[in-house]
Amino acid sequence: MNLLSDGRREDGRQLDEVRKIQVETGVIESAEGSARVKLGETEVMAGIKIIPGTPYPDAPGDGVLTTGAELIPLAHESFEPGPPSEDAIELARVVDRGIRESGMVDVKKLCITEGEEIWMVFIDIYALNYDGNLFDACNLAAVCALKSAIVPWKQYGKGEEDLPMPVTCTPISVTECKIGNDLIVDPNFNEEAISTARLTVTTDDIGNFRAMQKGGKGSITRGDLSLCLDRAVEIGKQIRKIIG
Amino acid sequence: MSGHTDMVLVNEEGIRIDGRKVDEKRNIKIEAGVLKNASGSCYLEIGKNKVLCAVYGPRECRPRHLQNPTKAIIQCKYNMQAYSVTDRKRPGTDRRSVEISKLISEALEAVVQTELYPRASIDIYIEILQANAGTRCAGLTAASVALADAGIPMRDLVPAIACGKADGNVLLDLNKEEDNYGQADVPIAIVPSTDEIVLLQMDGNMTREELDHGLDMAFKAAHEVYDVQRAALKKRYSDISKKEGDSVE
Numbered sequence: 001m002n003l004l005s006d007g008r009r010e011d012g013r014q015l016d017e018v019r020k021i022q023v024e025t026g027v028i029e030s031a032e033g034s035a036r037v038k039l040g041e042t043e044v045m046a047g048i049k050i051i052p053g054t055p056y057p058d059a060p061g062d063g064v065l066t067t068g069a070e071l072i073p074l075a076h077e078s079f080e081p082g083p084p085s086e087d088a089i090e091l092a093r094v095v096d097r098g099i100r101e102s103g104m105v106d107v108k109k110l111c112i113t114e115g116e117e118i119w120m121v122f123i124d125i126y127a128l129n130y131d132g133n134l135f136d137a138c139n140l141a142a143v144c145a146l147k148s149a150i151v152p153w154k155q156y157g158k159g160e161e162d163l164p165m166p167v168t169c170t171p172i173s174v175t176e177c178k179i180g181n182d183l184i185v186d187p188n189f190n191e192e193a194i195s196t197a198r199l200t201v202t203t204d205d206i207g208n209f210r211a212m213q214k215g216g217k218g219s220i221t222r223g224d225l226s227l228c229l230d231r232a233v234e235i236g237k238q239i240r241k242i243i244g
Numbered sequence: 245m246s247g248h249t250d251m252v253l254v255n256e257e258g259i260r261i262d263g264r265k266v267d268e269k270r271n272i273k274i275e276a277g278v279l280k281n282a283s284g285s286c287y288l289e290i291g292k293n294k295v296l297c298a299v300y301g302p303r304e305c306r307p308r309h310l311q312n313p314t315k316a317i318i319q320c321k322y323n324m325q326a327y328s329v330t331d332r333k334r335p336g337t338d339r340r341s342v343e344i345s346k347l348i349s350e351a352l353e354a355v356v357q358t359e360l361y362p363r364a365s366i367d368i369y370i371e372i373l374q375a376n377a378g379t380r381c382a383g384l385t386a387a388s389v390a391l392a393d394a395g396i397p398m399r400d401l402v403p404a405i406a407c408g409k410a411d412g413n414v415l416l417d418l419n420k421e422e423d424n425y426g427q428a429d430v431p432i433a434i435v436p437s438t439d440e441i442v443l444l445q446m447d448g449n450m451t452r453e454e455l456d457h458g459l460d461m462a463f464k465a466a467h468e469v470y471d472v473q474r475a476a477l478k479k480r481y482s483d484i485s486k487k488e489g490d491s492v493e
Contacts, residue, residue, distance in 0.1 A: 086346045089339050101447040199444070209455055212430070212446035217353035219440035222459070229452060 004182045010190060011040075016231055018174075018186045021242050023140065025148035033149025033165065037141040040188060041131035043075075046123060046141035048149040048165075052112060052156055053120035063110020067096035067123040069138055076130035090215065094173070095125065095138045097211040098202035102171035105146060109166035112158050119151055121165075132188035135200045135213075139173040144243060171210055172239045173202040174232040178216075183224055185231060199225070201232035205240070249425040253410040262291070262419055269405060269417040269465045274386070274472050276393040276480035284394025286476070288386040291419055292376035297386040298369045299394040305365035316361035320349040320368040322383055328375045344380045345370075351384055351404075351433050351443040357397040366396060377423035378406050381431050384443060389473050393480060402442060403469035404433035407458030414454050416461045430455070432462045436470045439463065 007015055019040030028034035033048035055062060069092035071079040084092070099105065110119040123146065125138045147167055153159030177187040177195035184191060192198075196218025202211040209229065214220065220228075251261070258266055270291030279285035282298035289295070305311040310319075322344045324333045348370070356366065368390065370383035381404035388402040408418045410426030423429055428448025434441055450458070 086342055089342045090346055093339060093343050097447050101449065204449070207452075209446060209450050209452070210448065212444060214441065214444035215347070215350060217350050219354045219435060219438075219442045220444075221440055222463075225441060225444070225459075229455070233452075 004179055004184070009184065011188065015182060016185045016235070018136075018235060018239065019188070021140065021239065023144050023243055025144055031145075032152060033145045033147075035141045035144035035148060036128075037137055037144065039133060039137040039140065039186065041129060042133055042137045042188075043129040044125055044127050044134065044137045044141045046125045046138070046145040048145050049122045049124070050119050050149065050151055051122075052117050052158065055111075055115065055118040059107075060115040061111045061118070062107040063105070063119045063121060065096070065100060065105060065107065065121050065123065067092050067099065067125070067142065069095065069125045069127075069134075071127050071130070071134075075127035079127070079130070090213075091134055091138060092125070094135055094200055094211065094213045095142050096123075097213075098139055098171040098173050099123070099142060099146070102169055102202065102204045102210040104143070104167060104169055104171050106166035106168050110151065117158075121146075121149075130189065132190075132192045133175050133186050135175045136173050136186060139171070139202070140239070140243065143170060143172070169205045170240050170243070171202050171204055172236040173200050173211070174228075174235045174239075175200040176228050176231065178218060178220055178224065183227055185235060199228050201228055203232050203236040207233040207236070249421075251421065251425065253422055253425060254413045254415070258413070260415070260419075261421055266413050267416050267461050269468070270419065272469060272472050274389055274476035276389050276476045277484075282390070282394070284390045284392070284396070286386040286390040286393060288382055288389070290378065290382050290385075290417070292374060293372070293379055293382045294374040295379065295382045295386045296371045296373055297383065297390040299366065299387070299390045299396070300369070301366040301394075302361040302364035302396065303367070305363060310365070311363045314362055315358040316356075316364040316366050318349045318352050318356060318358065318366050318368065320345045320352065320370065320387065322348060322370045322372070322380065324372040324375060324379070328372045344383070347443055347445070348380065348384050348387060351402055352387060352391065354440070354442040355388070355399045355402055355435060356391060357399070360397060366391070375420075377418050377420040377429075378431070380443075381405050381433065384433050385469055385473065389476055392477050400435045400437045401470060401473045402433050403436060403466040403473060404431065404443060405462050405465045405469055406431040407462040409448060409450055409454060409458070414458045414461070416458075416465055428454075428458075430458055430462070432459065432466070434463065434466045436467055
């Protein structure tokens with residue numbers, strides 16, 4: 001905490017500095033799209049499976065997206081086996097919201113026969129090594145996996161050839177934690193452990209806000225929120241450049 | 245946020261389908277102390293939303309491995325009843341209700357003096373009897389009144405309200421149609437005495453200007469909801485003292 005008031009962090013980063021991002025796509029051949037992402041020492045894998053299915057009655061021409069996240073015991077000693085925990089459910093829903101609300105995937109182009117058959121896209125994310133900020137790591141992995149995904153039109157006999165996932169933009173989430181009166185971007189495990197509140201802000205390519213989620217048992221001020229919004233736009237731009 | 249409609253949600257005069265202006269919240273009614281068995285309770289209506297909330301505790305925390313030796317834990321269960329929505333809601337917890345329960349618990353942890361009750365659990369049950377958009381805000385608003393009704397020490401109440409966007413207009417307190425067919429929904433809850441934010445979510449599409457404008461409206465409206473919360477608690481306690489006065493005679 002004393003370090004922070006001098007604008008420094010235990011790992012030497014600036015308060016608004018994101019850890020090194022490494023993305024590898026196409027790592028799982030049995031998946032229609034995949035990405036393994038490292039954010040510092042936090043590591044996650046996202047895989048996309050795509051199968052034909054029936055549309056929802058209120059959206060007969062739209063493909064369906066489903067996002068799941070698993071905090072498996074392999075990734076950290078605090079993760080327990082069993083059905084998804086509250087934390088895993090919140091994580092999946094925040095990642096889902098960023099992708100869904102930004103309109104990243106053009107679901108109209110995932111229609112096979114209107115009212116009868118559409119493509120169902122399953123985004124499954126697994127934590128592999130947890131060192132804080134799973135929100136942004138999972139967002140990145142899901143987005144990169146989707147961008148690399150191939151819709152198996154030919155494989156299922158629904159078209160002449162397999163086509164790339166119809167992607168319109170790159171939603172990027174930026175998560176900050178509040179420690180004392182400071183807000184730090186991309187918290188690691190130790191920073192998360194002593195923080196009182198968390199805010200995730202997802203922006204689209206033009207810097208509009210598409211999703212937000214405050215978490216944690218503490219509060220944030222309107223000034224904190226304003227700083228997070230500014231940083232989310234700025235850092236979102238930087239990250240889009242990195243992942244291309 | 246995903247549906248499409250030809251319905252005009254906000255007309256040229258800036259009037260919404262339920263007759264409200266863009267910065268007008270729905271009618272809100274709050275009553276404290278409505279359930280006999282609970283330590284504290286609250287019934288709340290905002291527009292067509294009807295919410296019932298009960299607080300049990302502080303009481304022994306079960307399962308025991310969840311106990312915290314330094315403070316009470318808050319366990320909220322938000323539940324939509326089967327008949328609360330147009331298409332019957334299958335009873336039981338789903339992923340949405342798990343997330344909402346977690347966020348409401350966290351928002352209330354920021355105000356409840358949990359350190360007074362080590363190892364205990366404060367259990368909050370929010371039942372949505374009828375849903376018409378904004379139920380997490382309605383549930384949280386009711387929960388903080390029920391906590392106060394239970395006599396649990398708190399720094400302040402927690403009023404919650406949403407702002408959002410529909411037909412390109414920034415709106416306060418979206419109704420079901422505006423939520424379904426609009427462009428953004430931003431539920432927010434604050435601590436009125438300090439204006440801290442304890443719950444905040446957003447989905448949709450808003451520019452910075454729209455978001456700031458929406459938040460200004462939501463903060464102002466949250467203070468108005470706060471007045472209704474306090475009035476409900478005052479009425480509850482004046483009713484109790486009146487009753488006690490009667491029995492003395």
